[in-house]
Amino acid sequence: MSEFQRTYEDTLGMIGRGADQNGVRQFISFRVGTEDYAIDILAVREIKGWTRTTVLPNQPDYVRGVLNLRGAIVPVFDLRSRFGQGPTEATAKHVVVIVAVGDRLVGLLVDQVSDILSVADDNIGAVPETSIRGDHRYLAGIITQGDTMVVLLALDTLFDTLTLPGDQPAHETAA
């Protein structure tokens, strides 16, 4: 793992890490269903194609099982299912984004990775209060890219709601 992390750190060195002096951060954006989401690039460890996972018994639908990531057993979460758009019909063209949350590694099943975004802090908007019932704690902000809107995910809270038993959303609405 450390070997891998080192090359990852090197890569980051090349593309510039975190916010630079102008307050610009980098995000990886991906598509889930019809929506675009983004996560902090620093959390991403690896991006790999979908392969069949081993199903974990008696878990919510959005837990797609576990896969072997160079010896570590990593759970994969189906974001489309988590966001209430039904389970992903996963094919080899689907993508699993491996992210580090705290000291854990988790995989996020998404439809496709779209882009690397460089966004100044100023251009990240707050999530507006809505009247729609739903759990928005894992939505960290909204990035406007031209005429599209990308929802920034807060991985920590997202992961909490993914794994903590008894904290599953009772009713989900499309984002």
Next chain:
Amino acid sequence: MSTQARNDYAQFRQTFFAESAEMLADMDDRLEVLKSGRLDREELDAVFRAVHSIKAGAGMFDYRRLVEFAHGFEALLDRLRDGRMAVNPAVAGLIIRAADILAELVAAAQAERSAPDDAGADVMTAINTLMAVESVSAATAPILPPVNCESRCVEIRFVPHADLLRKANEPLLVIRELSTLGRLTTACDASRVPMLERIDTQDCYLSWTFVLETEAAEEAIREVFEFVEDDAEISHEVRTPVASEDEGFGLWLETPVLEDVADAAREQTPASVVNVDYGAKRPAVQTSIRVELSRVDKLVDMVGELVISQAMLRQELASHNLPVVDGLESLDALTRELQDCVMAIRMQPVRSVFARMPRLVRDVAARLDKQVRLIMVGEQTELDKTVIEELSDPLTHMIRNSVDHGIESPAVRCAAGKSAEGTITLNASQVGSNILIQIEDDGAGIDRARLVAKAIEKGIVPPGTVLGDDEALDLIFAPGFSTAQTVSDVSGRGVGMDVVRRNIQKIGGRIQVNSVAGHGTRFTLIIPLTLAVLDGMLISVGSERYILPLTSIVESFRPASGQIRELSGGGRIVSVRGDYVPLLGLGRVFGVADAVHDPVLGLVVLVETATGGRLGLVVDGLIGQQQVVIKSLQANFTAVPGISGGTILGDGRVALILDIEQLASLKETAA
């Protein structure tokens, strides 16, 4: 102090206590020998080294009480070492007590509390008294241990000039060379060593007297001193075999008694009198290095990966119908061997846990006025380090129980026609990939009727319950159960065997109890050798595959439809040679849609839980037996009911390892 320095300090301190703990344990072990009446040179040296190292370390961290005590203790051992004092029962008792106090002081230092002021004071006084007496008699005793000269003996006096070292001569080389000629006994005279502040490190202050038992010619001996003869006074005298004993040793008295300057001399030589035996067998020095456990774990992980990658490579080749490449076979053998080697790094003899038991038995027996003998067998049996650590508490508890509840008082034993002294046997042995630990006592055995009565009284089982023998015995594992008539400070507080069982289960083990009233009780622990590797059976359930721990499997069979019985309240049972065993369809429990549900079409795997309960798992089929490296699911996810962990199969996919104990409590969900 900078943060860095503070961290270093904390780390050194931690290392000091880790090492002290090891040395104290080792010391305990060696002192066991002392109790049997004698302590040989090797043991004594080892104990001395341990006390000395603890003293040195304690000095570094300024634990003054510890240093003072260790210093006194060390002085006592030193005298035993150089033969100025003989080991007798009084001294032996004192050493054992001193070792106890030393351990206590180390513990106090570690916990950063101060030990009671008088801790060790009585022992220290006893040591000082003993040494005062002995040094009087020592003054008239010969300094050189008597040498029984069976062959020709040569006495050599070697007094180097002060500038010997400056001329690039090394007395040690001379001594070493001399020792190749025969059996060499050495006495060092340190009387010329000045006070520390006046020592010139370039000067040689020591001189030696040797007794060499040799057949070598005088010429050969002279040759040894060839290079130093101009820089030293050298004289020698040949003694004939018979004449040696009496006349020879009067001479040694003329050399100054070394004791008074012993401390100063230590700057130059470790002990006043040294038995040089370079040529012959030296006690094997145990060489070892201290490695962080996490690094070893990492290594274990990596090798596990290697084994998997290698299996994947093989499968890949096979799937392309490629002939097996030359060298793949040897790669196979090498990886397997490598895995064994790496696993062996984590292995330690159970001795480290067993070693604490004799003292425990002695203490508890003394407090209860019982006579108990402890026999330990198989201390060399090796187990994974983490498993050993987890074993310590349950074993301590069970041994204590055996002394307290198992063994009767001498009077009762005699009345029952047994010898007054009870016997507890602690036996470890390896059986396949498990280790078996048995704790057996020849005491009163467990009274099943009283057990059941007590259980009813405590409301653990409803009144009027009739239990089979085994079920009754099983009650001792019930939470909050204790049969001690009175609550003693030894055991009987009602936290007990249930905790023991939980601890054993935690390390993947099982516990069984057998007892014959009037003849004794035997506890058997069955524990996997390691927590890292598991012998498993790969089973298929629909399109999923699971690993079943091999140790829990009793048998597998395809039942005839007549053996299966649907119960009206739900659930099914299968009859196995007259026993009825509940069935659990894994496909239903885990929600695998395409799994076989009818056992007649699939297989029933009969498994046994740690508590001895049986369960029939309905599966599609058995794929094969294999050793798997256990991986945690919790590292990146949460615990999943019925699953104890995962592993990675030869094809790179994850297979889940079933947890039999949890499965027994799961229910089938309707398909």
